[in-house]
Amino acid sequence: MTSSIHKSRDATAQGVDVAERSARWLSVSAWAGIIGPILFTAGFLGQEAFRRDEYNPLAEVVSALEAGPNGWVQQVNFVVFGVLTIAFAVGLHRGIRPTKRGIVGPALLFVSGVGLLLAAALPLREDDSGVTYDPGGHVVAGLMFFLTSAVGLIVLSRRLGHDPKWRGLATYVLVTGGLAIAGFIAMGALTRMHRG
Numbered sequence: 706m707t708s709s710i711h712k713s714r715d716a717t718a719q720g721v722d723v724a725e726r727s728a729r730w731l732s733v734s735a736w737a738g739i740i741g742p743i744l745f746t747a748g749f750l751g752q753e754a755f756r757r758d759e760y761n762p763l764a765e766v767v768s769a770l771e772a773g774p775n776g777w778v779q780q781v782n783f784v785v786f787g788v789l790t791i792a793f794a795v796g797l798h799r800g801i802r803p804t805k806r807g808i809v810g811p812a813l814l815f816v817s818g819v820g821l822l823l824a825a826a827l828p829l830r831e832d833d834s835g836v837t838y839d840p841g842g843h844v845v846a847g848l849m850f851f852l853t854s855a856v857g858l859i860v861l862s863r864r865l866g867h868d869p870k871w872r873g874l875a876t877y878v879l880v881t882g883g884l885a886i887a888g889f890i891a892m893g894a895l896t897r898m899h900r901g
Contacts, residue, residue: 727799734796741789748782759835768847769837771828780825787821794818797861802868810861813853820850851889858882 749767752775753760759773770779798811827842862879865871 731796731800734792734800737789737796738793741786741793744789745782745786748785749779752778752782765837766847768824768829768843771825771843772831772837776828780828783821783825787818787825790818790821791815794857801864801871804864804867807864807867810857810864813857813860817850817854817857820846820848820853824850851885855882855885855889858885 749770752770753762756770756773756775760770768779770776771783794811794814794817797814798808801807801811823846824843827840827846829837829843830840831837858878859882862875862882865878866875
């Protein structure tokens with residue numbers, strides 16, 4: 706009898722340990738989702754401030770910070786944001802009530818994190834005259850990040866709507882995803898007009 710009591714206590718202790726680790730992971734992944742965009746924005750704004758002679762934020766995309774001798778700083782910025790986005794996506798999936806096809810929203814956010822990692826691995830470059838260009842893959846990585854982030858939020862909003870704990874955020878997440886798509890389309894149109 707004593708043996709079965711000890712086994713029961715051990716199993717209970719293990720269950721508590723797993724629950725504590727799961728709660729810690731959810732907390733860390735939530736912080737990753739909060740801190741990731743803030744760090745990324747602070748990173749490129751800091752670079753803009755120190756690289757005024759070589760970068761114009763009104764005429765160039767943030768990815769252009771990868772070009773030139775200090776480009777590695779923006780590459781690190783993309784990697785950190787990508788890793789934090791992936792951690793956030795995994796935490797979202799684990800922390801929201803499961804639904805049929807509910808993995809799609811977090812999976813799209815996971816893919817957006819991979820897009821950031823690819824943006825770092827496939828950086829923009831600068832030719833001898835100082836013109837920034839894509840030697841291959843960076844634009845695809847950027848499209849991957851922007852589109853999967855926006856669509857991921859829209860899809861995620863449905864899953865949030867089915868979870869009583871998160872239902873209040875469903876509309877906000879849906880609107881944010883819609884605005885991200887609208888912004889993406891507007892940026893594309895402005896870029897074409899600027900080149901046109």
